[in-house]
Amino acid sequence: MKPRTMFEKIWNAHIVREVPGEATILYIDTHLVHEVTSPQAFEGLRLAGRKVRCPHLTFATMDHNVPTTDRSLPITDLIAAKQIETLAKNCSEFGITLYDLHSAKQGIVHVIGPELGITQPGKTMVCGDSHTSTHGALGALAIGIGTSEIEHVLATQCLLQQRSKTFEINIEGQLSHGVTAKDIILSIIGKIGIGGGTGTVVEYSGSTIRSLSIEERMTVCNMSIEAGARAGMVAPDDTTYEYLADREFSPKGEAFNRAVERWNRLRPDEGASYDKSISIDAKTLAPQVTWGTNPGMVTDVTGVVPDPDDMPTLDEKNAVQRALEYVNLTPGTQMTDVQVDRVFIGSCTNSRITDLRAAAETAKGRKVAPTVNALVVPGSQAVKRQAEAEGLDGIFRAAGFEWREAGCSMCLGMNPDILMPGQRCASTSNRNFEGRQGKGGRTHLVSPQMAAAAAIAGHFVDVRTWE
Amino acid sequence: MEPFRKHTGLCVPLNRINVDTDQIIPKQFLKRIERTGFGAYLFHDWRFLDTGELNPDFVLNAPRYQGASILVAGTNFGCGSSREHAPWALQDYGFAAVIAPSFGDIFRNNCYKNGLLPVVLSEDISADLIRQIEAQEVYRLTIDLESQKVIQSDGTAHAFEIGDFQRQCLLNGLDEIGWTLQFESSIAEYESGREVY
């Protein structure tokens, strides 16, 4: 048989119907749901008199517009409250498991899926959210979908899809101290551009990826969509199985061993061919900072703000010019001279326990600069409890960071955590689009270590030199 | 869904690359639980000044482009988030089609599901169309999905590609859920052979 990629294996195993000239009907093993993109889908079901085909394969939580302050208080944003209520109503009407605001399992949908063991190798997963790609870190084919597709999956447990192209990104070698998974993915996006992965599913491979923990692999897969890719994945290995053992929804005992045997077969075959491939040498990577208004506008922390006149095309020149006006930076400015007003440590990219440990390590025994307001928002209630058990909250609080309840928070500012116009933020999230964290706000994407260091110094610093 | 066969309409140029869905419809407007009413917030942060007044410098606000139904934009239009509110807003505002050299994948899928036609034309042709639209007070294009052509008023036609299935869905205004449910027995058969643990 022709050697197959991991994508092909998972895809082929989920075909319900594939006929030339038609979209493929692909079976979906797990559907994750949140409050912002689902109300119209449930309403559509009701209008058509349809049911949810597999409520037991559907899991919901509230994350996007939940407050991160005291949960015992009523939600002050009435429209957000309505969306949250609507999700609760829909879940009870259609029989879907919901981890609501007061559940000990609540959190950002892409944090709790893996945490609960819902995310597993070889599964097809969807969620009405582009960062669904995160789940690929465990070897799932996880695709972000829109609201009409949510309704389609609710009604049929299937998705209509065209087969994607495949893209192998191979990363070899050892990362330098202070260089993280976030820096890997930011530099990849810088290289291939924010449209570089469009139409493809990325498979990450190589010794660097193998050496990453599952949480670090999640950071890489999470931002695959920022390169335009439909999904990103890493073939499962012992690291994956160790992570999955004993999680709530993981198979147990003998069933787990049988699952591992099956999961082992997901690895791409020797000689499998990809539509596109690139290789990256980990040794050449430095901590990254974005300077513009999309994640591809990024440079090494030792770099400078680029000059629009150096851009190869007129379109790019105009885009850079617009971006620099928006972020209010002058060409040639050293990134380490850029001062920040706010720091946000959180989001489905970097809000897991290892991210918080890394940030706390950087902040330990120091003080947030008096000019900076800094916020730490754990990705889930479970992460929050774990961090508190380890005393990380104490380290952050002592340094002057605010410590919050779990949610998306300032990643997209649908709740009260937003930037004011003109404020500049070092953020561990995934999008620095205009207005993403609040109208007129300026976002610089960095790793948790870089964010913590910026909070303390008041400007960006090269964490490789951090004592 | 309303079928899309052939549409003639006034064009407006949005000469920017990488227009993301956060710009098409900013997050503060995603809290509605309906599919309608998003047009008022389309391109909100570009279209309105901080005072809430229309920004006279934003192209959509120019008097000559009022009533436009075809948007011609730069490469990678609709990148970013999966929010279907983006095509809902474009459609609610009055757009029937968007022409660009490339689109974000999820955005493009979301367009198909709503009968908003994303048309891929090469960078050269798109750029040339933008120049023509800017140069002419009233510029209309016809998009014929049946023959897969974008036709200028002087008769010049540009062919575009679209998947057979998407094309059929759009031409017939097909309910995809209904379509998939015809194969209910195949789904049930798949489910019975599926490994569960």
Ligand code: SF4
């Ligand atoms: S943390 Fe940000 S990117 Fe992640 S799901 Fe929430 S809003 Fe989306």
